[in-house]
Amino acid sequence: MTSLIRAFGGPLTCLILFFSGVWVLGLIAAPQIIMIDKSLWRMERPVGAAELSVQIDGLYNRLDLLALDRSTVADQPEKLAAIDTETSTIQAQIADLERAETTPVKTYTLDNFRQMGAAHFAIFVRTILASLAVSALALVVCYPIAFAVAQLKTARTAALIMLMLVVPYAINELLRIFAWQMLLGPNGPVNAVLSALGLPAVPFLESGAGVFIAMVYAYILFMVFPLYNVLETLDKNQIEAARDLGAPVWQIHRRVVIPHARPGIAVGCIMTFMLSVGSYSVPYIMTRGTAAPWFTQLIYNRFFEATNWNVGAAYALSLLIVCMIFVFLMMRLLKVSLKDIAK
Amino acid sequence: MTGQTIGMEIELQRASVRFNRFQAVQPTDLTIRAGEFFSILGPSGCGKTTLLRMISGFLEPTEGDVRIGGRSMLGLGPSDRPTALIFQNLALFPLMTVWENVAFGLEMRGWPRAKRRARAEELLATVALADHAGKLPDQLSGGQRQRAAIARALAVEPAVLLLDEPLSALDLKLRQHMRAELKQIQARTGITFVYITHDQGEALTMSDRVAVMNKGQIIQIGAPARIYDHPGDSFVATFVGEMNALPCKLTESGPIAQCETPLGLLRASNPNALPASSDAMLFIRPERLRPLSPGEEAENTLPARVTRRDMEGAWSMIVTEAQGRKLLVNMPNDGRGAPPEGEVRLGFEAAEALILPKGEISHD
Numbered sequence: 001m002t003s004l005i006r007a008f009g010g011p012l013t014c015l016i017l018f019f020s021g022v023w024v025l026g027l028i029a030a031p032q033i034i035m036i037d038k039s040l041w042r043m044e045r046p047v048g049a050a051e052l053s054v055q056i057d058g059l060y061n062r063l064d065l066l067a068l069d070r071s072t073v074a075d076q077p078e079k080l081a082a083i084d085t086e087t088s089t090i091q092a093q094i095a096d097l098e099r100a101e102t103t104p105v106k107t108y109t110l111d112n113f114r115q116m117g118a119a120h121f122a123i124f125v126r127t128i129l130a131s132l133a134v135s136a137l138a139l140v141v142c143y144p145i146a147f148a149v150a151q152l153k154t155a156r157t158a159a160l161i162m163l164m165l166v167v168p169y170a171i172n173e174l175l176r177i178f179a180w181q182m183l184l185g186p187n188g189p190v191n192a193v194l195s196a197l198g199l200p201a202v203p204f205l206e207s208g209a210g211v212f213i214a215m216v217y218a219y220i221l222f223m224v225f226p227l228y229n230v231l232e233t234l235d236k237n238q239i240e241a242a243r244d245l246g247a248p249v250w251q252i253h254r255r256v257v258i259p260h261a262r263p264g265i266a267v268g269c270i271m272t273f274m275l276s277v278g279s280y281s282v283p284y285i286m287t288r289g290t291a292a293p294w295f296t297q298l299i300y301n302r303f304f305e306a307t308n309w310n311v312g313a314a315y316a317l318s319l320l321i322v323c324m325i326f327v328f329l330m331m332r333l334l335k336v337s338l339k340d341i342a343k
Numbered sequence: 344m345t346g347q348t349i350g351m352e353i354e355l356q357r358a359s360v361r362f363n364r365f366q367a368v369q370p371t372d373l374t375i376r377a378g379e380f381f382s383i384l385g386p387s388g389c390g391k392t393t394l395l396r397m398i399s400g401f402l403e404p405t406e407g408d409v410r411i412g413g414r415s416m417l418g419l420g421p422s423d424r425p426t427a428l429i430f431q432n433l434a435l436f437p438l439m440t441v442w443e444n445v446a447f448g449l450e451m452r453g454w455p456r457a458k459r460r461a462r463a464e465e466l467l468a469t470v471a472l473a474d475h476a477g478k479l480p481d482q483l484s485g486g487q488r489q490r491a492a493i494a495r496a497l498a499v500e501p502a503v504l505l506l507d508e509p510l511s512a513l514d515l516k517l518r519q520h521m522r523a524e525l526k527q528i529q530a531r532t533g534i535t536f537v538y539i540t541h542d543q544g545e546a547l548t549m550s551d552r553v554a555v556m557n558k559g560q561i562i563q564i565g566a567p568a569r570i571y572d573h574p575g576d577s578f579v580a581t582f583v584g585e586m587n588a589l590p591c592k593l594t595e596s597g598p599i600a601q602c603e604t605p606l607g608l609l610r611a612s613n614p615n616a617l618p619a620s621s622d623a624m625l626f627i628r629p630e631r632l633r634p635l636s637p638g639e640e641a642e643n644t645l646p647a648r649v650t651r652r653d654m655e656g657a658w659s660m661i662v663t664e665a666q667g668r669k670l671l672v673n674m675p676n677d678g679r680g681a682p683p684e685g686e687v688r689l690g691f692e693a694a695e696a697l698i699l700p701k702g703e704i705s706h707d
Contacts, residue, residue, distance in 0.1 A: 237434035240401060245448035245499055246422040255447070259438045 032320075039112050039313035043104035052101040059094050063087060112314035120298055120315075127295035128322055130208075131276035134215045135269045138223040141216070142268065146227035147257065150234065162228065169221055177285045180214040181205065184286075208291040211283045218282055219275045223268035230264030231257070263340040266330045270341075274323050295319060350378035350535035351412035351425060351502035353398060358407035360393050367393040369560040370407060375537060377412075380529050382538040382546035385556035386582065386705065391539045392507060394556070398537060399505050400424045411503060422451075427501035431508045433492040435480040441491050442467065442476035448499035466494040470528075486517045493528060503535045510545060522549050543583045547571060555579045557703070573614065573697075580626045580697065582705035587632065587670050589625045591698065593617055599693045606665050609643045611696035623698050629660070629673035631695040634682045641690025645670075649684045663687060 004013045046052075066087050073079040116124065152158045168176065182188050184204035191201045204210040234257060242252045258265070276282075283294035299319070302312030331337070353375040360368040368390045375381045383391045396402040397409060400421035409416045416424055427448075435444050442463040443450075449459040467473050470490035472483075480488055489509060496504055506525075510518045526549050529536045540546050546553045547567040554564045555578075563575040574580035581588060591602035591609070600613035604625055611625050635641060647665035659681045661672040672689060674681055 235432065235434060237430045237432055238436060240421070241428070241430060241434040241436075242447070243401075244399065244421040244426075244428045245495070246451040247447070248451075251451060255439075255450075256436060 035313045035316060035320075038310055039317045040110070041106050041108045042112060042310045044107045046100060046103065046105045049101050052097055056094055056097050056101065059090050059097070063090055063094075066090070112310045113318065115311045115314065116318075123293060123298060124295050124318065126292070127277060130212060130215075131273050134212065134219065134276040135223075135272040137216050138220050138272045139227075139265065139269060142220060142223040142227050143261075143265075146224055146231050146264075150228055150231035151236070158232075162225075165221065165224060173218060174281055174285065177214055177218065177282055180210070180217060181286055184210045184213065205286055205288075206290045208287065210286045211291065211294070214286050215276050215279060215282050218279070219272045222271040222275060226264040226267040226271070227261060228264075230261045234260045262334040263336050266334045266336040267341055269330055270327050273326055277319060277323060349502065350533050352377040352410075353503060353535065353537065354408075354410040354413075355394075355398075355404075356408040356410065358397060358404040358409055360390075360397055360402060361405040366559055368397065368404075369558075371561055373554065373561060373564070375535060376551075378533045378535055380526065380536045380538065380549055380551045382540060382550040382553045383556055383561075384540055384543055384546040384553050384583070387541055389556045390559040391541075391556050393559075395428075395505050395507055395537065395539050398503070399426050399428045401428075425502040426505055427496035427499055427503075428505045429492050429496050429507065429509045431511060433488055433509065435488060435492055435495070437480055440477050440479060441472065441483065444480065444491060445494045445498050447495065452499075463494075463498065466498055467491070470494045485513050486521060489513065489521055490524070493525075497528075497532065497534075501534060503537065504529075506536065506538045508540050508542075510540075511542070518545070525549060547583070555583065557582070557705075574626070574699070577624050577626070577699050577702035578705055580624075580699060585629050585671055585673070587627045587629060588704060589627075589668070590701070591623050591625045593619050593621050593623055593698070595619055600698055602698060605668065606645050609645075609696070610693040611643075611698045612694050613698045615698075615700060617698060617700065622701050624701055624704075625696055625698050627691055627696040629671040630675075632670065632672045632689050632691050633674070634661070634672060635688040635690040639690070642693045643696070644688055644690045647687055647689050649682055649687050652681050652684070654681075663689065665689075 001013075004016065008016065066083050070080065070083045070087075073083070149158050149161050152161075184190055186201060186203070186205075190204070195201060202209070204213070238256050238260075239252055242256045247255065278296060279294065280296045280300065283297060287293070295315070296319075299312055299315045302308050302315055306312075331341070353373075355371050355373040357370045357372060358368070359366065359370040371394070383394060385391045393402065397404050398411075398416075400416065400419055400423070403417065411425055421428070436447065439447070442460060445463040445466055446454070446459040449462060454462070464473065464476055467476050470493060472487060472490055472494065475483060475487060475491075480491065483491060492509065510521050510525075513521060522545060525536070525538075538546070538549065547570070550567055552564060553567050553570050554561045555570060556562065557578050563570060563579050565573075570579065570583055574583060577588070580586050589604045589606060589609075591604040593600050593602045593613075594608065595601040596613065596617065596619045598613060598616075599610055600617065600619075601608060601610050602623065602625060609625060611627075617623055633641075635644060645665050647663040647670055649661055649663050651662040653660040653662070654676075657676055659674045659676060661674060661681055663670045663672055670689065
């Protein structure tokens, strides 16, 4: 604190603290707390609602009797007045009881999490497995690219190739996914090529393979850059030293390059996994209902079609927990600390 | 070490390297004897590292042949040659422990873990690192890292050890210590050492023979004393050690020639038997130039003026000026004291100065 003030001065320190506070509370803590809270309660019928309805029924009977009495004593103003007062008290009582009977009570429960049926759970698992596969495929595709670019002698060529990799991402994600949808569609160019080769058409979009392909494409950049960044820092002499000591290519990678690239692999896998598991637009556009949904679509449905925000929040929280476990596992598996990732 | 490793001879036959239009190494004939400590000395960019990479197998010669132990190495990669390379930055694997580093070459040769660990520890003991086997390279000091790199290279029992300025990152004291250590390891193992450096001190102290290289070409090969005392041309004369140079024109030829310099008529040895009236350079080492006491005579004398005196401890470097030319005089600290600033008479014997054809001067 004092060192901050010394470095930036009083007013600037206040500003920094203010913005960090807004960031931590507003962007990290608040949304999570709200969601976690929502997933943990639901509105329920109040306790003793059944007795209340018996009581209400009794009061209604009493009202009917009073109405009958009233017709018999129409000429006696004194009695009439008494009956009217009683009627209005009973009516007020009924109104109170009915409100108590129908006003739901906010109850904290884990039931929201138990709402997931077998079908939804299957989709949940499938989404996670597919996202793992997307990350793995992205890693397999990106590692050689990142390695090759990092090994280039001239920084200019490397920068150029990286720029070319980024260029497609200047176009809006939705448009790029639409493009893939057209490419892989039943009458798209890919199937046209297949039929020209005399092969049967492949239902990319209906089988879910399209989602997979488009996802690898959409998130591959988040794998390339972390990998490139670490591989670029690898001292080329290390590779030559390993070669000189008799290491074949695969051993050079196993013993020298991959251990060095661990933080980049961890960051790349975490990013692609989180993005794929949380992707909504890619599965939505690619399948448009023709293939089994992605878990994110189920969450969306809970919120905006079933309008059960509590179950929606529980679904979303389940996904978040899986993501956290994945991050933790990647860090353990690759022996990477938070400090390495921050680099 | 084990004593099984015996140095091999290296032979370059018209070997050259060209990158596109740039001729990095001119066609070179060179024989490095088996078991020799051979240094290649030259300024940065002279092609010495390229030459080393050609021997190690990271580069193929554009033309010519590289033979090690009498066998052509063309088409063989670095791992198939009987060589091991020690990199300028050592290139120890930072994520492996010291012993794993040393055992890496053995691991690649399929040695079982226990056996290669035992061998690595044996090697580490010979370089006095037995207690550091389990550490990471980052936890070692500069000199220890150096020795770990040597142990790693020796583990694959090379017949030729190639060293690419491995001492340049160390401080002066350690560097001098490591020179002795390298020399000792070389003598003990009998491996041929090829040592690349731009530091003439390193080349002169350690080597059996030194090759001086400039612009992709080896200019002179010889024992350190020969290189220092009898440089073959003006570049070697000025690159190796300090040297005073004067342009001159021969007035009289012969083994001891006389020449006209801006500082007057001077006599010096003429190894190339340059004829009279040729344009040449006269070279004289600072330690061969001495201030004359009144009445003392020498074969050549020059009047000069002392402008600065740098006391170095065992000796002093005296900067003098004669006719606007800087002349360095190196004087041992023999108790007589350096001449005071002001006029001085300098003298040297004709046999101690050299007349060489006019040529490139190193300004390092």
